[in-house]
Amino acid sequence: MKKEKIVMAVTIGISAFILVAIIFMQFKVVEKTDRISIDAMTESDLRSELISWREKYDELQLQYQDTLVKIQEYKEEYKSDEETEKLLENELTELKTLLGETNVHGQGIIITINEGNLQNDKINYEDLLYIVNELKAAGAEAISINDNRVINRTGIYTIGTESGFIKIDGKRILAPYIIKAIGNQTYLEGALLGNGGYVDELRKWGFEIQIERNDDVKIDAYSNSLSNKYMK
Amino acid sequence: MIYLAIIVGCILGAILGINAPMISYTYSTYLAIAVVAALDSVFGGISSVLKKNFDLKIFLSGFFVNSILSILLTILGQKLNVDIYLATIFVFISRMFNNLTIIRRYYVEKWSEQLEHLRKIKAETDTNQSNNS
Known part of the structure; x- marks a missing residue:
């Protein structure tokens, strides 16, 4: 009988804990969110705005992908540039040696x-x-x-x-x-x-x-x- | 003991809730629905205690399953573009009022019984005094 009571108290305490925690989190969210500007707009306004933002997001995502690809290309180019630079440098020193411009x-x-x-x-x-x-x-x-x-x-x-x-x-x-x-x-x-x-x-x-x-x-x-x- | 557990739980929950990180506004709708469902369970639990048929399993399952179910229904409503959460809130709030009515009636009846009792005692003492004099 006593054990049952303890179990009951603990479970009810835990549920109270969860409930109050969620309520306070909700309070905080509602308090911090700029409700006025959201409420001031009608639903269709919001929807159109959402659509435009989504389009912008998609566009930016595409741009981002493009930029990533470009960066990759540049990186590869840079690598090959480095290689050619090394080759050219070697060639240059060789030519200089041939010309007599080195000790x-x-x-x-x-x-x-x-x-x-x-x-x-x-x-x-x-x-x-x-x-x-x-x-x-x-x-x-x-x-x-x-x-x-x-x-x-x-x-x-x-x-x-x-x-x-x-x-x-x-x-x-x-x-x-x-x-x-x-x-x-x-x-x-x-x-x-x-x-x-x-x-x-x-x-x-x-x-x-x-x-x-x-x-x-x-x-x-x-x-x-x-x-x-x-x-x- | 149960009251102590409830108080401690509430205090700890408040501390956690205040210190918890912000949730995105998108999810706050779901949380609100879950809170309403849980509150409904709480009032249902209180009224069942008063009716003396409180069962912990039923209370707990109502508490969690109702919350989760209402969140799922809200998500489904958003997917279907129907405001199902309005229906959930309607149901839960009306049930809450039903339960509140039961609680209110119980206490009012108790109170009026007590008043009646007091009056009876007073009347008895009065009649006794008049008899004596």
Whole structure:
């Protein structure tokens, strides 16, 4: 009997709890909602407004979908753009290296030419041109004379008579001439030495020439700026 | 004991209801209908207590099933574009008034009985006094 009473009290208490909780929630909702503006409109007004809002919602939903698709596309494009950018960058550095606009190093040879005490004969620009040409023919990838990079456009020339200064791209160079070349060491050496090699010829004339193999020849970048004025 | 349970339940419910998060206005209609149904059950319960045929199972099933059923009917009405909730409210409110009438009659009768009783006692004492004097 007592147990039954307790059960009854608890269940009735719980139902009272639920009822009052719902009532108070309802009070709160009704209090907070702007009833006046809703009540002021007739039902047809509300309905038409609802329809228009629904249409707007549908439209916006469509737009949202479109935008999502676009964003996806842009993202993919961005990814591919990044890839092309990397490719282009690689290409650019490669081209710059080819042009001689970067500092490079690698196996090669260093040729040192001393004029010695010869009074009547000096190294002239033709000798240097000849050596450079031989080196290029032997597959030299980078050449410098007294740390002046020799690139495709480089001119080696002299001013005035044959006893004048040797100039490379407008810079005057003096003996001793140090020519650095990066490439296959054997080929480079073979092109200069040996039968009919130009260095041998010069040695016969009495110049002191050393050829040194170096596994890490360092050649600096071309220092002048390259620009096109006439080429189109 | 039952009164204590009801009071505690009411206080706790009020606290929960005040602190509960806001419900969307769309659902407040359903809640209102459920509240009316539950109130109807409460009054039905009180009147059955007075009639001395109160059954906890009937009360509880009426309390919950009526609420849920009225909510479902309201949803159905909205789907069918018929204001069924008006009919639910009508039924529940008329039943509430019936039950209120029963409760009112019970107490009024009790009260008038008491009055009658008092008057009788008074009359008896009066007659006694007059007899004595």
